[in-house]
Amino acid sequence: MRYRKLLGCAALVGLAAGLSAQEKPQVFTGAQIIPIAGEPIAHGVFVVQGGKIVAVGAADKVVIPAGAELHDATGKVLMPGLVDSHSHIGSGSGGDGSGPIQPDARVLDSLDARDASIQKARAGGITTVNVMPGSGHLISGQTLYLKLREARIVDDLLIKLPDGTNAGGLKMANGTNSMKGANGFPGTRAKSAALVREEYIKAQEYRDKIKRANGDAEKMPPRDLGLEEIVEILDGKRIVQNHTHRHDDILTVLRLSKEFGFKVVLHHVSEGWKVADEIAAAHVACSVIMIDSPGGKLETRDADWRTPAILEKAGVLVGFHTDDPICDSRLFIRSAALAVRAGMTRKGALEAVTIANAKILGLEARTGTLEAGKDADFILLSGDPLSVYTHVEQTWVEGKKVFDRSRPEDHLYAVGGAGAGDSRRAQLCCFTSAWDLIAAANGADQ
Amino acid sequence: MKNITRFLLLSLVAAPFALRAGNIAVTGDTVYTMAGAPLKHGVVLIHDGKIEAVGSADTVKIPAGYRVLSAAVVTPGLIDAHATVGLSGLLNQAQDQDQSEKSASVQPELRAIDAYNAKDPLVAWVRSYGVTTVNTGHAPTALMSGQTMIVKTFGRTADEDVINPAAMTTVTLGRNGLTVAEGPPGQGGPSASKSPGNRSKAVAMLRAELIKAQEYARKRDGKDETKRPGRDLKYETLLRALDGTQPLLITANRQQDIISALRLAKEFNLKIVLDGCADAPAVLDQIKASGFPVIVHPTMQRSYEDMENLSVETAGKLHAAGVPIALQSSFEGYVPKTRVVLLEAAVAAANGLGFDAALASVTSDAAKLLGIADRTGSLAAGKDADVALYDGDPFEYTNHCIGTIVGGQVFADGPH
Numbered sequence: 001m002r003y004r005k006l007l008g009c010a011a012l013v014g015l016a017a018g019l020s021a022q023e024k025p026q027v028f029t030g031a032q033i034i035p036i037a038g039e040p041i042a043h044g045v046f047v048v049q050g051g052k053i054v055a056v057g058a059a060d061k062v063v064i065p066a067g068a069e070l071h072d073a074t075g076k077v078l079m080p081g082l083v084d085s086h087s088h089i090g091s092g093s094g095g096d097g098s099g100p101i102q103p104d105a106r107v108l109d110s111l112d113a114r115d116a117s118i119q120k121a122r123a124g125g126i127t128t129v130n131v132m133p134g135s136g137h138l139i140s141g142q143t144l145y146l147k148l149r150e151a152r153i154v155d156d157l158l159i160k161l162p163d164g165t166n167a168g169g170l171k172m173a174n175g176t177n178s179m180k181g182a183n184g185f186p187g188t189r190a191k192s193a194a195l196v197r198e199e200y201i202k203a204q205e206y207r208d209k210i211k212r213a214n215g216d217a218e219k220m221p222p223r224d225l226g227l228e229e230i231v232e233i234l235d236g237k238r239i240v241q242n243h244t245h246r247h248d249d250i251l252t253v254l255r256l257s258k259e260f261g262f263k264v265v266l267h268h269v270s271e272g273w274k275v276a277d278e279i280a281a282a283h284v285a286c287s288v289i290m291i292d293s294p295g296g297k298l299e300t301r302d303a304d305w306r307t308p309a310i311l312e313k314a315g316v317l318v319g320f321h322t323d324d325p326i327c328d329s330r331l332f333i334r335s336a337a338l339a340v341r342a343g344m345t346r347k348g349a350l351e352a353v354t355i356a357n358a359k360i361l362g363l364e365a366r367t368g369t370l371e372a373g374k375d376a377d378f379i380l381l382s383g384d385p386l387s388v389y390t391h392v393e394q395t396w397v398e399g400k401k402v403f404d405r406s407r408p409e410d411h412l413y414a415v416g417g418a419g420a421g422d423s424r425r426a427q428l429c430c431f432t433s434a435w436d437l438i439a440a441a442n443g444a445d446q
Numbered sequence: 447m448k449n450i451t452r453f454l455l456l457s458l459v460a461a462p463f464a465l466r467a468g469n470i471a472v473t474g475d476t477v478y479t480m481a482g483a484p485l486k487h488g489v490v491l492i493h494d495g496k497i498e499a500v501g502s503a504d505t506v507k508i509p510a511g512y513r514v515l516s517a518a519v520v521t522p523g524l525i526d527a528h529a530t531v532g533l534s535g536l537l538n539q540a541q542d543q544d545q546s547e548k549s550a551s552v553q554p555e556l557r558a559i560d561a562y563n564a565k566d567p568l569v570a571w572v573r574s575y576g577v578t579t580v581n582t583g584h585a586p587t588a589l590m591s592g593q594t595m596i597v598k599t600f601g602r603t604a605d606e607d608v609i610n611p612a613a614m615t616t617v618t619l620g621r622n623g624l625t626v627a628e629g630p631p632g633q634g635g636p637s638a639s640k641s642p643g644n645r646s647k648a649v650a651m652l653r654a655e656l657i658k659a660q661e662y663a664r665k666r667d668g669k670d671e672t673k674r675p676g677r678d679l680k681y682e683t684l685l686r687a688l689d690g691t692q693p694l695l696i697t698a699n700r701q702q703d704i705i706s707a708l709r710l711a712k713e714f715n716l717k718i719v720l721d722g723c724a725d726a727p728a729v730l731d732q733i734k735a736s737g738f739p740v741i742v743h744p745t746m747q748r749s750y751e752d753m754e755n756l757s758v759e760t761a762g763k764l765h766a767a768g769v770p771i772a773l774q775s776s777f778e779g780y781v782p783k784t785r786v787v788l789l790e791a792a793v794a795a796a797n798g799l800g801f802d803a804a805l806a807s808v809t810s811d812a813a814k815l816l817g818i819a820d821r822t823g824s825l826a827a828g829k830d831a832d833v834a835l836y837d838g839d840p841f842e843y844t845n846h847c848i849g850t851i852v853g854g855q856v857f858a859d860g861p862h
Contacts, residue, residue, distance in 0.1 A: 292746075292789055293571055295536035296781030325748055326781060331793070337843030388843050389796045415797060418728060421754030 025049040025065045026399065030074030031380065036354050037369035046078055048376040051398035056370045073380055079350070080370050081127025081377035081395060082332055083357035085287040086241065086267050086321030089117035089329060090154075094133020094141030094171060100178055100185045100192075101199050103170060104225035105141030107131050113151040116413065116422055121329035122148050122403040123414040125392040127377040128159075128358070128367050130321075135173035135243035138186070138196050142229060143241055144168045145361050147377070149397045159363070167363065169265075170233055172196070173243035174252055175299050193252050200260045203230035233262045239362055240264040241287075245299035247274035254282045265360050267321065269311075270294075270303035276314035285317035285360050288352075289327065290335040308352065309343035318348065319357035330392075330414060337386040350385065469493050470854065471508040472833055474520030480810040480824040490520065492831040495854035500825050515856065517848055519840055521805060522825050523578025523832030525812035526787040527741045527772035528695065528721055530585045532562040532569055532597070532604075538783055542566065545585040545777060547592070551625060551642060552655055554687075555679035556592030558583035559611045562604040564597070568784045572775070573599040574862040575788045576834030576847045579609070579823075581816055585777035586618040586697040586721070589648055590655070593683060594695065596816055598832070600852050609818060614695035614719060615687055619703035620752045623648055649706050656714050659684035690717040699743065699752040701725035708736050719815065721774075724749075724756035727763050739770035739815045742807075744785050745793040747776065761807065762798025772812035773804075792841035804841065830854075837861065 026048040033044030035056055045062035047054040055062045064070070093110040095102030111131065121129060127148055134140025145167040146157040159167035174192050181187035186195055206227040213219035232238045242253045242264050250266055257264040266272065267287045272279060279286060288311070294303040311318050320335035322328065327335070336349035344352075358368025367377045376399040383390040392414070395403035404410050412420050470492040477488025479500055489506040491498040499506050508514060535542025544561035547553060562582065563569075572580065583594030596610040617623070625640040642648035662681040666674055686692035696707040699722040711718045720740040724747075726733060733740065742761045749756045757763075764771050773794060775785035787808050795804030803811075813823020822832045831854040838845035846861035 292782040292786055293568060293784045295568065296538050296778070296783040298537055298539065300781060301537060325750070328746060328748070331746065334843055341844045341846060386844055388792045388841055391796075415759050416749055416755065416757035417759070418725070418755045420757070421749060 023050060025054065025068040026071065026376075027064050027068040028071045028073045028078055028380075029059070029064075030072055031076040031078040033370065034077060034079040034350065034385065035370035036080050036351060037371050043074075044078070046073075046370065046378070048378075048396075048399045051376055051400070053370060053372050053374050053376050053378075055372055076393065077381040077383060077385060077390075078370075078378060079381065079385060080354045080368055081379050081397065082125045082353045083128040083319075083355075083361065083363070083368055084121070084126045084322050084324070084329065084332055084353075085130050085265070085319045085357040085360045086289075087121070087126075087129045087131055087324045087329065089121050089129065089324050090115045090131055090146075091117070092131050092133060092144070095137045095139070097136075097183065099183065100138040100180075100195060102137060102141055102226065103139045103199075103229040105133060107133050107142060107144045107168070108154060108166060111144065111154040111157075113154045113157055116420060117324060117329065118148060118151070118157075119403075119410075119413040120420075121324065121332075122395045122397075123392060123405070123410065124322075124328070124330035124332045125379040125381075125395050125403075126329055126332055127379070127395060127397045127402075128361070128363060130169065130241065130361055132171045132241060134171045135177045136180070138172060138174065138178045138192055139199065140171040140173065142168050143171050145363060147367075147375075147397050148395075148402060149400065150402055159366075167361070169239045169241040169361070170229060171243070172240050172253075175243070175245050175249045176297065177243065189249065189252065193256065196256055197259070199226075200230060200234070200256070200262075203227045203234055204260075207231045207234060234260060236261075236263055238263075239360075241267055243267045245270040245303075247271040249299075250275055251278060254278065254284060257284065258282070265319075268300075268323075269307065270300045272316075273304055273307045273310040274302075276310050276316060279311065280314040280316045285319065285356070286311055287319045287321045287357070287360055288335075288339075289321055289323050290338045291327070305338055305342035308339040308349070309345075312344050312348045317356050317359060318344075318352050319360045320352045321357075333385055333392075334388075337388075340386055346386065468854070469509070469512045470831070470851070470856065471512040471514045472520055472835065472851070473503065473508075473514060473516045474835070475518045477520040477825065478522070478805060478809075479826065480522050480806060481826045488520065490825055490831075490833060492833075492851070492854050495831055497825060497827055497829050497831050499827055513856075515835060515849060515851075517835035518838050519836040520825075521576065521834045521836070521840060522809040522823055523834050523850065523852060524576045524788055524791075524808045525579040525581075525772070525816065525818075525823055526572065526577050526775050526808070527581050527812045527815060528594070528774035528776060529572075529580045529582045529784065529787075530777040531572055531580055531775065531784050532564060532566055532582050533558060534568075534585065534777060534783060535563060536567045536571075536783055538780070545583075546587045547584070548588065551589040551623075551640070552651060552680070553588070553592060554590045554615045554683040556584060557612065558593060558595040559604050559608060562595060562597060562608075564601050564603050564607050569599055569601050570857075570859070572784060572786055573601070573850050573852065573857055574847060574859055575786045576836070576840065576850050577787060578832035578834070578850060578852045579813075579816075579818070581613055583614075584616055585779075586616065586622050587777075589618060589623045589642055589651060591616045591618065593692070596818060598830075598852050599850075600855065609821065610816075612683075612686070612692055613816065614693050615683055616721075617652065617694050617696045617707075619648060619696060619698040619706055620645065620700050622697070622752065645703070645706070649710065652710060653713070655680075656684060656688065656710075659688060663688075687716060688714060693717045693719050695719045695721050695741070697721040699724040699756070701728045703752070704729050705732060708732060708738075711736065711738070722753070722776075723764070724753040724760065726760050727757065728755075730763065730767050730769075733764070734767050734769050739772070740764055741772050741774050741815065742794075744774060744776045744787075745790045745797070746785070758793055758797040761794040761804075762800070765799055765803050765807075770811060770815060771807055772815045773807045788840060788847070792843070795841045801839075801841065
């Protein structure tokens with residue numbers, strides 16, 4: 001009904017053609033649907049309209065709306081778009097080398113929405129991503145939670161919260177990455193924690209001053225962009241996304257989180273298996289990275305593929321992340337498969353790349369499962385999500401297709417090759433466009 | 447606490463242990479011998495470190511007293527055709543990093559065998575995924591960084607485990623072989639004071655060294671003993687490249703670097719092995735015409751700088767063109783500190799190479815490329831008892847390597 005009403009309005013203003021194309025319901029039939037919320041559905045029906053999921057269910061339970069665009073997905077697997085809770089796609093940055101605490105620096109002011117890494121993430125089935133600065137600081141800056149819609153500029157990717165601000169968290173880190181021992185950076189773990197405590201106490205005092213001023217401009221403290229951000233953390237408006245490897249560093253994060261009452265997610269957690277019960281008792285979630293071998297630095301010597309399974313058994317909410325470029329966004333779902341290899345449940349592993357990560361970002365009401373009313377973020381796979389032989393065939397964000405492996409220009413980003421290192425669609429410029437390179441590459445291949 | 451206890455207990459039970467070599471029968475629902483069609487219900491008999499017999503259960507009877515190991519899938523022990531494992535240690539600290547010597551750009555006299563740490567945990571790590579043989583050496587971070595060795599992954603000592611102490615001499619063309627990063631002046635560009643600072647200079651230096659090696663040989667073979675030069679390890683190494691007994695392993699990823707390698711090979715009539723070759727699809731015809739094999743970049747290598755055009759389909763394209771290939775773990779400066787060639791082959795298998803060719807690229811084809819096919823890379827009577835056991839398709843993410851046998855020695859450190 002809503003669709004018809006909209007159509008009518010659009011016709012009135014003479015935009016019928018454009019809008020009706022947008023608003024036509026999209027219906028997928030024949031696929032095995034893994035809704036994450038609930039058991040898989042063989043030969044399910046999935047209905048999308050206006051960027052939202054309208055219906056998902058068995059063929060005999062879901063009515064296919066009239067005028068819908070039908071997609072035969074027989075033999076495919078349809079599941080929620082993947083959520084990556086820690087990535088560095090888009091060449092973003094945060095704090096610089098001037099000091100260890102820079103909560104005022106924002107990824108927002110640095111992100112290249114056309115970077116090839118973003119298109120590669122779409123090729124990996126990622127529809128929502130937390131792009132972080134850091135981790136070379138105690139506080140690296142403000143992260144951005146993004147939807148990987150088609151984008152010209154960073155604004156096209158933003159997720160707006162009800163209060164009009166951009167969804168995002170605060171990146172923090174402890175352990176050796178931020179222990180530079182010069183230029184104000186800490187040289188030890190104890191100093192690292194001391195600096196963070198000082199900053200949080202400053203923010204508490206800042207908040208108190210504002211409260212005491214009670215709207216009197218004369219009594220207000222001078223604006224401090226960094227402390228404003230920490231106050232949002234203290235008020236529970238944003239989540240701290242904390243890089244941490246060693247088990248003692250993990251405990252330090254939990255201690256600080258308890259002292260100041262902030263919401264936190266532990267990232268990487270190479271030694272999380274050593275303190276799984278303590279993490280569970282603190283009701284803190286973990287975003288785990290799955291690397292092909294341990295080591296590479298002292299703190300990751302004891303990294304183990306069994307970590308997600310051990311955390312899961314302890315009752316911890318577990319997500320995965322790419323830390324792209326550390327792991328390739330195009331192989332993100334492999335994290336779930338490797339965790340199953342090392343003992344995690346299939347259910348837990350699939351949740352860890354979808355709804356668990358949505359919860360980790362506080363976006364579970366919008367994305368992470370296939371349920372009516374949620375954003376139409378989904379992927380079509382050629383087979384079982386945990387098989388090496390499976391490819392992501394299509395990625396849809398809010399009801400729009402942003403990746404299609406059958407399109408040569410998208411296939412290029414999925415597999416690599418000449419031109420895949422370039423940003424998407426160089427336009428209106430003197431340079432050879434990526435399209436020309438693609439055409440040349442395909443001409444040479446076929 | 448319960449979790450820790452369980453984990454520690456598991457670790458204890460799973461602690462790496464090697465059983466003494468003895469009489470072993472490996473049975474597999476499917477045995478990929480890589481010397482003929484796969485066997486259904488196959489048997490591999492092992493005696494004294496060597497393969498005694500291979501065949502189907504009907505034809506090969508297991509003698510009494512043999513220890514029987516069973517798996518869903520049995521393959522030859524995997525071969526990693528180019529690695530730095532044993533030189534680039536787990537911790538990535540100064541004391542365990544011997545893969546890169548920056549004192550000079552041309553040092554072919556450096557030998558992997560003089561640095562290889564058989565007991566580095568990453569040797570055991572790759573072995574736990576079925577890798578039994580590694581061609582390892584210096585990283586592609588200098589124009590001529592040293593000589594690789596081919597070694598079995600027993601984890602004893604370099605001298606006990608080595609099967610070829612001087613397999614190839616490594617050359618790196620392109621950015622990673624230069625002394626400085628390319629870039630504008632002041633950012634590592636033309637201001638470089640140490641050579642080679644750019645591609646032309648790198649090839650000029652290689653040509654000069656090879657010519658000097660030829661001159662050295664003439665003088666060394668001169669009639670007048672008093673005029674003969676003293677031993678020169680560098681030129682002795684290069685002469686082995688010139689006479690084809692120890693080929694150059696030339697890492698080249700950009701298409702112009704691949705072509706430079708082929709030009710160099712032609713000029714000096716060299717037998718070379720190409721390495722990396724991210725841009726291979728752009729110069730497929732030239733590579734094919736050269737007849738040289740390619741040790742393809744790791745399938746999951748990060749795509750940046752010289753490797754920005756790499757593709758998960760490169761191995762498949764080279765194989766389809768008829769170019770002999772093998773896969774490798776290559777070198778990583780950070781994490782993962784080593785790649786696992788099984789996992790690289792898996793992604794190649796799913797992206798155009800296919801199961802059979804992918805398995806061959808880390809077994810029989812790798813053995814041929816490295817010149818060790820008479821000893822390993824396939825399951826046949828008389829060959830080294832290098833065997834890998836899996837609980838299903840070895841390439842599937844969720845399956846495990848459940849045992850690795852190196853020269854008849856069983857390594858069982860839990861499913862990996």
